[in-house]
Amino acid sequence: MDDLLARFRAACDRHAGRGGPELRATALAAACRDVLAADGATISVTSGGRWHLPIGVSDGAAAAAERWQFTIGQGPGFRAWAEGALVVAGEASLRRTWPALHDQLHRRTPFRSAIAVPLRPGPGPAGVLDLHLRRPEPAASWDAERAQLVASLIGTELLGPATGPGEPAWLDAPAARRRQRVWMVISMCRQVLGLPDADALALLRARAYARDRTLEELADDVVEGRTPVRALHHSAED
Incomplete structure (x- = not known):
């Protein structure tokens, strides 16, 4: 060894x-x-x-x-x-x-x-x-x-x-910083939709997979205003 x-x-x-x-x-x-x-x-x-x-x-x-x-x-x-x-x-x-x-x-x-x-x-x-x-x-x-x-x-x-x-220090690694946007969107789902964190993560996973996108890509859309938080919930109910 x-x-x-x-x-x-x-x-x-x-x-x-x-x-x-x-x-x-x-x-x-x-x-x-x-x-x-x-x-x-x-x-x-x-x-x-x-x-x-x-x-x-x-x-x-x-x-x-x-x-x-x-x-x-x-x-x-x-x-x-x-x-x-x-x-x-x-x-x-x-x-x-x-x-x-x-x-x-x-x-x-x-x-x-x-x-x-x-x-x-x-x-x-x-x-x-x-x-x-x-x-x-x-x-x-x-x-x-x-x-x-x-x-x-x-x-x-x-x-x-x-x-x-x-x-x-690794919290500032580029991949970690981008992943933290997912947690930002989970917080937004909790505040806007009243979802517990686990349910919010499940919703985001379902929406990302349905759109053939990663969670980071979906989180970017939400944080940058291309996808409203409420639209995630409505889409899941369609």
Whole structure:
């Protein structure tokens, strides 16, 4: 494992020049892609299932895969978080277990299979490392223990007590900031439509999926005034 750790640290150093501390998780995601035989990687943080923030993405295709998993509200990353265990989903498993996600990955990304690894056990903020693969199944040489070790290192760095007081820098990551628009629209639905947060999120997911758009795209429409909040509720009742 020493060789893996050395290669992971070297890959992190290569990608660390992308920007300030808010992009540290992006460098970590890119390093995961490089050393874990993946074609893309995303790092997300969640708490109690109520919010799910992408804080590090290796590239645009990986970002799209994460956005569609969040829009649908199901997938390997959600299961890994809920069960606290690594999830390996080959193409056949994706098609059988999460057909809507499988369809969007085929249509919107080059990925055909996925692996999700929890970043840390126990209470408090948790996270998931999603590895996205172009091949229909992980390579025969793929090693779960290596992925779990890297995920644990990431969890310690990003979510451990050593992160210090105050808001974590990753809240300002570009993908996280855009995701926060979804929470803005949930708040608007609560105020305008009187919906509890869980119902508002379910409504937004239904409307986004019906329009073949991600939740971020729908949230942009609402925040920028192209889609009134009340129109979301009326459309759902039609």
